[in-house]
Amino acid sequence: MLAPGDVGQRAWIEARPWRVAAARQETSDTVTLDLTPSGAFAFLPGQFNMLSVPGVGEVPISISGDPADDGHVLHTIRDVGAVTRALCALRAGQRAGVRGPYGTDWPLAAAAGGDLLIIAGGIGLPPLRPALYQALAQRDRFGRVILLYGARTPDDLLFPAELARWRARSDVDVEVTVDTADRNWRGNVGVVPNLVDRVLFDPRAATAFVVGPEIMMRFTVRALLAAGVADDRVYLSMERNMQCAVALCGHCQLGPFLICRDGPVFRYRRLDRWLGIREL
Amino acid sequence: MPPIPEPVLRGHPFFAGLDPSHLDLLARHASGVAFTDGAFLFREGQPAETFFLINGGSVALEVAAPGRGPVVIQTIGDGEVAGFSWLLEPHRWEFDGRAIGAVAAVRVDGAGLRAKCTADPLLGYELMRRFARLATRRLQATRMQILDVYGHAGTR
Amino acid sequence: MPGYVLRRDALGQLFDALRRRGFRLVGPVIRDGAICYDDIESPADLPAGWTDEQEGATYRLRRRDDDALFGYNVGPQSWKKYLFPPSARLLPPEEAPAEPLAFIGVRACELNAIAIQDRVFTGGRHPDPQYAARRDGAFIVAVNCGQAGGTCFCVSMAAGPRATSGFDLALTEMVAERYFLIEAGTERGAEIVSELGCRPASAEQAATAEAITERTAEAMGRTMPALDLRDLLYDNLDHPEWDDVAARCLACGNCTMVCPTCFCFSVEDVSGLAGEDPERHRSWDSCFTMDHSYLHGGQVRTSTRSRYRQWMTHKLATWEDQFGTSGCVGCGRCITWCPVGIDITEEVAAIAADS
Numbered sequence: 106m107l108a109p110g111d112v113g114q115r116a117w118i119e120a121r122p123w124r125v126a127a128a129r130q131e132t133s134d135t136v137t138l139d140l141t142p143s144g145a146f147a148f149l150p151g152q153f154n155m156l157s158v159p160g161v162g163e164v165p166i167s168i169s170g171d172p173a174d175d176g177h178v179l180h181t182i183r184d185v186g187a188v189t190r191a192l193c194a195l196r197a198g199q200r201a202g203v204r205g206p207y208g209t210d211w212p213l214a215a216a217a218g219g220d221l222l223i224i225a226g227g228i229g230l231p232p233l234r235p236a237l238y239q240a241l242a243q244r245d246r247f248g249r250v251i252l253l254y255g256a257r258t259p260d261d262l263l264f265p266a267e268l269a270r271w272r273a274r275s276d277v278d279v280e281v282t283v284d285t286a287d288r289n290w291r292g293n294v295g296v297v298p299n300l301v302d303r304v305l306f307d308p309r310a311a312t313a314f315v316v317g318p319e320i321m322m323r324f325t326v327r328a329l330l331a332a333g334v335a336d337d338r339v340y341l342s343m344e345r346n347m348q349c350a351v352a353l354c355g356h357c358q359l360g361p362f363l364i365c366r367d368g369p370v371f372r373y374r375r376l377d378r379w380l381g382i383r384e385l
Numbered sequence: 386m387p388p389i390p391e392p393v394l395r396g397h398p399f400f401a402g403l404d405p406s407h408l409d410l411l412a413r414h415a416s417g418v419a420f421t422d423g424a425f426l427f428r429e430g431q432p433a434e435t436f437f438l439i440n441g442g443s444v445a446l447e448v449a450a451p452g453r454g455p456v457v458i459q460t461i462g463d464g465e466v467a468g469f470s471w472l473l474e475p476h477r478w479e480f481d482g483r484a485i486g487a488v489a490a491v492r493v494d495g496a497g498l499r500a501k502c503t504a505d506p507l508l509g510y511e512l513m514r515r516f517a518r519l520a521t522r523r524l525q526a527t528r529m530q531i532l533d534v535y536g537h538a539g540t541r
Numbered sequence: 542m543p544g545y546v547l548r549r550d551a552l553g554q555l556f557d558a559l560r561r562r563g564f565r566l567v568g569p570v571i572r573d574g575a576i577c578y579d580d581i582e583s584p585a586d587l588p589a590g591w592t593d594e595q596e597g598a599t600y601r602l603r604r605r606d607d608d609a610l611f612g613y614n615v616g617p618q619s620w621k622k623y624l625f626p627p628s629a630r631l632l633p634p635e636e637a638p639a640e641p642l643a644f645i646g647v648r649a650c651e652l653n654a655i656a657i658q659d660r661v662f663t664g665g666r667h668p669d670p671q672y673a674a675r676r677d678g679a680f681i682v683a684v685n686c687g688q689a690g691g692t693c694f695c696v697s698m699a700a701g702p703r704a705t706s707g708f709d710l711a712l713t714e715m716v717a718e719r720y721f722l723i724e725a726g727t728e729r730g731a732e733i734v735s736e737l738g739c740r741p742a743s744a745e746q747a748a749t750a751e752a753i754t755e756r757t758a759e760a761m762g763r764t765m766p767a768l769d770l771r772d773l774l775y776d777n778l779d780h781p782e783w784d785d786v787a788a789r790c791l792a793c794g795n796c797t798m799v800c801p802t803c804f805c806f807s808v809e810d811v812s813g814l815a816g817e818d819p820e821r822h823r824s825w826d827s828c829f830t831m832d833h834s835y836l837h838g839g840q841v842r843t844s845t846r847s848r849y850r851q852w853m854t855h856k857l858a859t860w861e862d863q864f865g866t867s868g869c870v871g872c873g874r875c876i877t878w879c880p881v882g883i884d885i886t887e888e889v890a891a892i893a894a895d896s
Binding site: 116117118119157158159160161162163185344345346348349351352353354355356358360361362363366382383384385 | 631632634661662665666667668669670671778779804805806807808809810811812816819820821823826828833834835836837838841842843844846847851854855858859861862863
């Protein structure tokens with residue numbers, strides 16, 4: 106008979122307490138926690154952990170750091186509720202419960218040989234950043250590497266120092282836009298989908314990874330397809346209410362898919378018929 | 386440095402597919418212009434008799450309200466077109482257009498063109514099609530901005 | 542499987558044999574005007590001489606004119622209340638239950654429902670240890686239905702009425718003849734048959750038992766249309782029938798509570814007022830609740846229409862893509878216990894009629 110705590114049969118719900126090495130305030134409502142894994146840990150770009158604060162709750166958070174750096178597992182968290190607020194309030198030395206990693210990853214291997222477009226809206230950049238790190242670490246496997254990123258206002262842009270460093274590189278194209286700005290902003294104002302036409306790339310062998318609010322993703326996909334990118338080379342990261350992360354609780358369903366198990370990264374072609382159905 | 390209009394017009398994707406004679410006509414109504422950082426290309430409410438093909442730099446479409454300061458609602462960059470109010474009544478600019486950094490552009494005389502469009506409906510149709518597409522794209526972008534997709538709690 | 546004869550008055554010895562082996566017996570009893578599952582001691586606890594009348598939004602108990610011990614169909618509860626309790630503590634981990642369970646009177650539809658939940662809870666990469674702890678070693682005494690209920694459609698879901706696998710023992714009640722045909726489905730079931738000294742059944746006795754389930758199969762109250770339900774529903778997610786059912790559905794969630802396969806649960810953290818003694822609990826959830834699809838400060842499925850559609854398409858279609866089986870066993874509970882009598886088989890027929 107199986108009992109909780111059996112060796113090799115750790116219950117799915119059990120989390121390990123990881124130490125917060127650093128908490129960095131990115132914007133007014135977003136914090137990056139640098140967590141130190143309590144044992145061996147490895148993840149693939151696009152995967153997420155379940156982070157918890159005992160007595161408050163547990164939420165899925167994409168891992169936003171460099172997969173090659175296994176001593177620092179970064180999670181960029183936006184304060185939108187009780188649990189994320191508690192996580193954003195953690196300070197160095199405190200602990201967060203962690204279990205994972207879960208979910209499907211960005212298919213970088215499949216993208217090799219062509220141009221790679223990484224397209225992020227808002228808090229969609231953190232789940233894509235590990236893919237960009239990995240692509241830059243194997244830079245010669247790709248054609249152009251292009252980052253398109255949009256946020257609400259300049260104050261909401263994440264990782265501005267890194268954006269500047271990427272922009273300064275000659276082997277990465279970076280286009281950033283905001284929905285609205287005042288005069289202090291000298292960059293683009295407009296929506297992310299319209300950036301697709303601004304950049305030079307070869308759609309025939311291009312792969313795109315897109316994350317953002319669903320409306321932004323739909324319009325961006327439309328722009329990509331109109332530009333000639335194949336619908337089986339566009340990948341999205343989807344989100345639904347998620348509680349167990351292990352295909353048991355039934356919440357993260359999106360039609361026939363369980364986002365925790367079949368996603369969060371999906372090929373657009375697979376999702377196409379489901380995305381257009383309201384309240385699915 | 387103001388650009389030479391003709392090569393810009395001929396090579397511009399916005400005018401791709403236009404009859405060579407129409408392109409010649411456009412070139413005769415065009416001139417190269419340059420703006421320094423912060424200079425206005427056009428002002429809200431002023432008569433709109435021109436449009437611009439941006440050939441370097443970026444133009445901010447701004448709207449100002451008392452107590453709010455100027456808000457940038459869109460930027461138009463290198464290779465894009467600014468201005469479609471020249472084509473339809475009441476021919477008034479709807480926003481301020483201000484240069485971000487030095488801007489080089491080809492300015493086209495819309496008033497002159499309007500007369501030519503009346504005389505040559507095919508030219509009118511071709512230009513109307515292109516500017517309608519431009520307006521639609523702006524509209525879609527504006528709608529997305531209104532939706533404030535990043536603004537709600539919990540957006541990714 | 543060869544059948545044996547268990548005299549009716551020896552059923553108690555079967556119970557004793559199970560108790561000797563350390564099992565906790567649970568089975569059908571009458572409570573609150575319905576046949577529910579609860580702890581039982583002896584055959585005297587069973588609803589002898591009772592049957593149920595079921596229709597859309599209707600459940601009544603009625604006296605039979607014999608004293609059959611299993612002369613009814615299924616009530617508002619299912620065995621999931623034991624295997625997957627309505628509420629449980631996840632952290633700190635609960636202790637495994639002291640006694641293994643013996644289910645007395647499991648119908649074929651329920652055997653299939655248990656198998657479906659087995660697949661969900663233990664067939665994936667991350668098995669649920671609480672479910673497994675209760676499921677492993679549970680002893681199942683199945684009963685072949687001697688009558689079909691007004692809302693039953695196990696035949697058209699290929700889930701009954703005959704118990705074919707997944708049990709330790711299966712009984713077919715021969716009421717007038719005062720015996721059960723008993724079959725063993727496992728070695729430990731066979732051990733008990735042998736311990737009870739049951740004599741092998743004759744060919745005629747076996748045939749009579751077979752005839753009972755055949756008669757039951759022909760008397761189903763409902764039929765699910767014989768169509769590819771998955772394709773039908775995937776192609777009709779905007780069918781006007783969803784508006785029609787939405788006008789009737791109360792989103793009360795009864796169907797999800799009584800359904801033997803529904804498995805959604807929500808996870809919640811609790812603690813003392815000062816944050817001490819934190820615990821993580823889970824409890825049954827229903828896709829009919831507003832919170833089920835909570836996301837980004839709102840819900841994905843706000844309308845009743847979308848929530849009914851979610852429940853029905855999950856049960857009959859997307860379940861197949863997610864877990865490789867249908868989610869429905871044709872037990873009819875959702876029809877019986879819906880306060881407005883919405884009938885899943887009728888809904889399918891309505892969509893199929895002009896799809």
